[in-house]
Every structure is written in C-alpha cells, then in structure tokens.
Amino acid sequence: MTRKFLHVENFGANIPYYLLPFRFHRINETKEVIVNEVDDFLVVPVGTAAQIIERKINRREDATLYGDLLANFFISEQPIPELIDVLATRYRTKKSFLDHFTSLHIFVISLRCEHTCHYCQVSRVTADKDKFDMGREHINAGIEMMMRSPNPHVTMEFQGGEALLAFDNIVYAVERTKQEAVLRNKKVNYVICTNLAPLTEEILAYCKENAILISTSLDGPEFIHNKNRHKPHSNSYQLAVDGVMKCRQELGEENVSALLTTTNLSLQHPEEIVDEYVNRGFRNIFLRPISPYGFATKNAGKNKYQTTAFLEFYKKALNTIISYNLNGYYIREDYASIILKKMLTPFPVGYVDLQSPAGIINSVIVFNYDGKIYASDEARMLAEMNDFTFLLGDLSVNTYEEIFYGEKSMELAEVFTNESLPGCSDCAFQSYCGADPVFNYTTQGDTWGHRPTSSFCQRNMEIMRHLIELMDSDKKIEKVFRSWITGKTDAIKN
Structure with a gap:
C-alpha cells in the first residue's frame, strides 16, 4: 500500500x-x-x-x-x-506607494465650527470654545512625529471643525514645520480644509506666501448647499462660492479644490450638481457617498440611503460629466479617475480608500486636537462616537515606534491587505480596490468585513464594472477617460 x-x-x-x-x-x-x-x-x-x-x-x-x-x-x-x-x-x-511609508499627516487643529451641517462627521463645538483647539505642545509633538516619517515628501493637512477659526495655530505649525523641514531635508505640502466662511485677506496672503492649498466643500446649487451645510443667519453657499473666487484670484485655480457630500436631497439632482460645478468653472468633481460616522448617523431621514440609490445617482451624474467632455468642456470625476489610473496605467494611486495594504497608517495618520493619534480620519470620527477601537496612542505619551509598529498597528496589519481577505482574494476587481477595516468595523461589526453584504464592496464593484463597460461600448468615452488621467484633452477631439 x-x-x-x-x-x-x-x-x-x-x-x-x-x-x-x-x-x-x-x-x-x-x-x-x-x-x-x-x-x-x-x-x-x-x-x-x-x-x-x-x-x-x-x-x-x-x-x-x-x-x-x-x-x-x-x-x-x-x-x-x-x-x-x-x-x-x-x-x-x-505597490510603490509603500516605499516611503506615511505621507499624509492630518492635524485636527480645532473642533470649533460656526456651521451646523446635518451630516457633520465629527462632534463639532461652537465657535467660542477655544479649549477644543489643539495645544502648542501637541502641535510640536505632532510635527516631531511627522518628521520621523521615512517619507521625504510629506503633507501636513489642517482639519476641524473649521480650521480657520484657529488660524494662529496654523501659522505657528507651518512656521515651525518650515524650520524642521530644512533641518530634516524634507519637502512639505500644506493643505487647509475649510468652509471658507472665516476667510480674510490676511489669511489669503499667508496662504499665498507659503503655497498652502485650499480644500473646501460645495454640495451643488444654492438650494442643496444651504440645506446640507447650514450656517445660522448666513448664506453658506454664497460664502463658499465667493471664497472660492477669492482663493482662485490669489492662489491660482489649480490650488483650490472642492468636495461634494451626497445626501438624500443630493440624490434627486445629479445633473444640477454637475451643472453647478461647471458653471463655477471647476475642472473636477468628486462624487462621494456620505460616510457612516458622527452626526451623519443621527439624521437618517436626510443622510441614510441604499447603495443602489447612490449608484443610480452616480451613473446619471457621470453620464452628464461625460457629455460635457464630449461637447468640449473638460471636467473629470475624481473617483473614476483614481480607478481608471489603476486600470490604465502602471502607476500606484495615493487615495487611501483604494489601497492594499490599506492606506491607514501606511499612507495617513491623524493627530487629534487633544493629542490622541488615530489610524485614519474615519477612525477619528468613530472615536467622536465614543468608540476608540482604532486609537493608536497619544502624542504626550507614545513614541513613534509604539505608534507605527505597536500592538494595535500589528492587529490592523492582519486585515488591511485585500489579497488575503475572504471574498476579495478571488474578486476580479481586487487589484483596483482596497481594504478598509475601519469602514468594515463601523458598518458590519468586525474589521474583516463580509463582502456579500458590504456596501463598500457593492459600490466599488459596480462602479468598476460600469467604467469597463462604458469603455468597451464606446471608444469616444474611453478617450474621455484617458484624458482624465493624462490631462491631454486634445485626444477627445480626434
């Protein structure tokens, strides 16, 4: 035998x-x-x-x-x-995005905010509570940890609340970072995320002098933006579009970007939202769904919708964007552009949600206003809901090694590679997608997630399938898509 x-x-x-x-x-x-x-x-x-x-x-x-x-x-x-x-x-x-490790360092410079957006993903506080500003000792410790990153090119992003309400701390942080960058031989990009309402000429002048990029929010036409992003006793929409215009004049059009958050109201107006971005002279738009964190979860009537409803909205908006391109106006959809770069080029992307190993820790880290350190911005938002699953440590207590190579980071490393996740490992779109243990945990109760019932999986698979089908069905659309990743708009006309 x-x-x-x-x-x-x-x-x-x-x-x-x-x-x-x-x-x-x-x-x-x-x-x-x-x-x-x-x-x-x-x-x-x-x-x-x-x-x-x-x-x-x-x-x-x-x-x-x-x-x-x-x-x-x-x-x-x-x-x-x-x-x-x-x-x-x-x-x-x-996989070369892993070569130099963490690049994006988010500093939550203040929780204060003068808007009352119903989908706010953090527990904002009123504008007069400066005890919710990031202290100088935490700013210093965050800069020191950022400078420890092996990446020679890092980004320092200021978030809130409304970051401009603590602009003196932004100035302090930028000036200190500039000195450290010279000593450590690092290149630093600066970004301020702001609703632009507190914008002043002095702020603009400082941003211009220091090449600071501005990221703001525009949810569509006035009737949508003001509903979504309410500012008591003010016209939030007008403040935003006026602020965009001022920033473009002083900083240059390429240094100002806007993000859209899709609510239930937004879902009803895909064409009008795209039209608004075109009418305001934007050359890109990011069609993104609402995130399941913070106040967004407490107002289900305005913020909760099925993934199928978002996909219907996305396809209609994308069709409108494609039509604009075919008719001579260049505007790209950013989420599609990220996926298309993975599909059509040999290069990696820096978008953390579509990376494997995941962008958390590897590409982004968050220093909260109170000194707490989180694996991603979404992890910080989850903590504002009193869930500290993705808390990595504290700027006042922990070393760089304890944060980036500690026990919590090692736990997350087990679930942030989609090549080894059940349901991802044999998916045709695996290499175009990413792993998001924070989203899995928030929506499904564990960091591994369950692909057949995952809205992350459902959304990405359908968008990727749809993009491939569009390219296969019409070569003109493929030329439009290729122009989004090359910037060569002349190819559309040929």
Whole structure:
C-alpha cells in the first residue's frame, strides 16, 4: 500500500500553454472581463475565461486572442514566463506607494465650527470654545512625529471643525514645520480644509506666501448647499462660492479644490450638481457617498440611503460629466479617475480608500486636537462616537515606534491587505480596490468585513464594472477617460 507519483505527463508536460494568475467577472449578458495580477484587463465574450482555464484557446484558430493573452501575462508558453522580471517590476511599481511609508499627516487643529451641517462627521463645538483647539505642545509633538516619517515628501493637512477659526495655530505649525523641514531635508505640502466662511485677506496672503492649498466643500446649487451645510443667519453657499473666487484670484485655480457630500436631497439632482460645478468653472468633481460616522448617523431621514440609490445617482451624474467632455468642456470625476489610473496605467494611486495594504497608517495618520493619534480620519470620527477601537496612542505619551509598529498597528496589519481577505482574494476587481477595516468595523461589526453584504464592496464593484463597460461600448468615452488621467484633452477631439 505505497503511494506512487504519477507520470510527468500528468503534470503539464504536454499542455499547450501555462496559466498565469488572473480573475474574471461578467460585465453584462454578452461580455466578461479578465484581470491579471498587474491590473491589465481584457474584455472578452462570456465563456472565454472557462475556455482559457480548460486550455481550449488555439494558437492558430484564436491567434488574436492568444496573442493578447500571451502579451498581457494571462498565459505563458513556459512554466515561468520569459519576461517574469518585467512582471515583477510592474507589480513592485503598483505597490510603490509603500516605499516611503506615511505621507499624509492630518492635524485636527480645532473642533470649533460656526456651521451646523446635518451630516457633520465629527462632534463639532461652537465657535467660542477655544479649549477644543489643539495645544502648542501637541502641535510640536505632532510635527516631531511627522518628521520621523521615512517619507521625504510629506503633507501636513489642517482639519476641524473649521480650521480657520484657529488660524494662529496654523501659522505657528507651518512656521515651525518650515524650520524642521530644512533641518530634516524634507519637502512639505500644506493643505487647509475649510468652509471658507472665516476667510480674510490676511489669511489669503499667508496662504499665498507659503503655497498652502485650499480644500473646501460645495454640495451643488444654492438650494442643496444651504440645506446640507447650514450656517445660522448666513448664506453658506454664497460664502463658499465667493471664497472660492477669492482663493482662485490669489492662489491660482489649480490650488483650490472642492468636495461634494451626497445626501438624500443630493440624490434627486445629479445633473444640477454637475451643472453647478461647471458653471463655477471647476475642472473636477468628486462624487462621494456620505460616510457612516458622527452626526451623519443621527439624521437618517436626510443622510441614510441604499447603495443602489447612490449608484443610480452616480451613473446619471457621470453620464452628464461625460457629455460635457464630449461637447468640449473638460471636467473629470475624481473617483473614476483614481480607478481608471489603476486600470490604465502602471502607476500606484495615493487615495487611501483604494489601497492594499490599506492606506491607514501606511499612507495617513491623524493627530487629534487633544493629542490622541488615530489610524485614519474615519477612525477619528468613530472615536467622536465614543468608540476608540482604532486609537493608536497619544502624542504626550507614545513614541513613534509604539505608534507605527505597536500592538494595535500589528492587529490592523492582519486585515488591511485585500489579497488575503475572504471574498476579495478571488474578486476580479481586487487589484483596483482596497481594504478598509475601519469602514468594515463601523458598518458590519468586525474589521474583516463580509463582502456579500458590504456596501463598500457593492459600490466599488459596480462602479468598476460600469467604467469597463462604458469603455468597451464606446471608444469616444474611453478617450474621455484617458484624458482624465493624462490631462491631454486634445485626444477627445480626434
């Protein structure tokens, strides 16, 4: 009763080609997409993936398909491809966002705010409570920890509340960081997230002098923005658009950006929202759903909606954006652009929600106003709901090593790589997507998450499927999409 090895013929000696790792997904009734390990994809007739796996693709009879599969690393004529080093280089390039570790350092400079947005993701306090400003000792400790990052190019982002209400602390932080950056040989970008209501000429002058970027919010036309982003006794919309205009004049159009948050009211007006961004001269718009944190969870009537409703809104808005491009006005949708860069280029993206390993800790860290350190901005928002699952430590107590290589970080490392998550590991869109343990925990109760019932998974899979289907159905749309990642708008007209 001894076990003998089978003959060598049973192990592929006579097979026509060898399979390299790839995944597949049906995109409609007649087409499916196959995606390899380095994000190359091919749209093929339904059933092709099965034929490839069963080795029924014939080099002579299916010459074009065979050549595409061979050239794009879906199959190989040797057990180890001749160009395996090229494949390895491309894979390393896709993961190169890990090379220098944490880049984005968020300083919650104050919780004070003079707006009363119903979807606010933090527990804001009124504008007169300066005890909720970040203390100088915590600013100093945060800068010191930021300078410990091995990344030679870091971003210092000031958030709130309303960050401009503590502008004196922003000035202090920037001036100290400038000195430290010279000593540590680091390049620092500065960003202020603001509703622009407290903007003054002095603030603008300082931002211009120090090349500080401005990120603001614009939720659409006046009737939507003022409903979503209420400011007592004021017109929040007018303050925002006037502020954008002033910032563009002083800082340059490319140094001012706006973000949209989609509420139930927003879902009813996709075309009007896109029109507003175009009418205000924006060249980009970020269609993002509401996040399940903070006050947003307490006002379900205004903020809670099904993922299917958001996807319907997204597709209508995207169609409007594409139409503007085809008619000569360049404007890109940022979320699609991030995904398309992963699909159509060999380069990584810096968007933390679509990274694997996840962007938390690896790409972003948050220093709260009280000195507490969190794995991401969403982790900080969760803490404002009295859940400290993703609290990493304290600026007053913990060292850099304890924060970035401590027990909590090691726990998160087990769940922030989608290549090893159930339901992600065999998904066709895995390499385009990311891992988000904070979102999983918030919406599903554990950091691993459950893909079949995950709104993160449902949203991303459908958007990715839709983008591929659009490119396959119309080459003009593919040219529009390529212009979003290259900036070469002339290609659309040809």
